[in-house]
Amino acid sequence: xxxxxxxxxxxxxxxxxxxxxxxxxxxxxxxxxxxxxxxxxxxxxxxxxxxxxxxxxxxxxxxxxxxxxxxxxxxxxxxxxxxxxxxxxxxxxxxxxxxxxxxxxxxxxxxxxxxxxxxxxxxxxxxxxxxxxxxxxxxxxxxxxxxxxxxxxx
Numbered sequence: 001x002x003x004x005x006x007x008x009x010x011x012x013x014x015x016x017x018x019x020x021x022x023x024x025x026x027x028x029x030x031x032x033x034x035x036x037x038x039x040x041x042x043x044x045x046x047x048x049x050x051x052x053x054x055x056x057x058x059x060x061x062x063x064x065x066x067x068x069x070x071x072x073x074x075x076x077x078x079x080x081x082x083x084x085x086x087x088x089x090x091x092x093x094x095x096x097x098x099x100x101x102x103x104x105x106x107x108x109x110x111x112x113x114x115x116x117x118x119x120x121x122x123x124x125x126x127x128x129x130x131x132x133x134x135x136x137x138x139x140x141x142x143x144x145x146x147x148x149x150x151x152x153x154x
Contacts, residue, residue, distance in 0.1 A: 040143035074120035082143035
């Protein structure tokens with residue numbers, strides 16, 4: 001039987017971990033991850049990714065995930081393995097169709113890991129989450145984008 005948490009052809013995505021010390025559970029920390037697979041985003045485009053999914057979508061409602069409990073989203077990690085963009089490309093976690101404060105800017109041509117380890121935002125049950133990527137007018141593609149962030153229930 002196939003592993004239900006894996007996307008065929010991609011490495012296993014982390015699901016979460018229980019952190020404990022002294023025999024007591026201290027906090028539940030979940031890792032949310034997504035990637036764009038082999039799809040690219042070109043100039044003058046806004047595209048969206050859903051956590052746990054693959055491929056960019058022009059339609060945010062098609063990839064949003066529905067959140068089930070209250071907590072804090074934090075520690076955003078993003079890496080593009082293909083980057084022909086001559087300008088920086090913003091990547092933003094979105095809640096209910098709007099940008100949150102959790103964002104990074106992928107530098108022009110960079111394939112290095114970029115992070116936002118400072119900002120965070122609260123979510124409640126029923127919120128819809130996605131990741132938005134917006135490119136500028138100059139030619140060049142961005143692809144194989146990997147995104148993860150932490151979620152801590154409250």
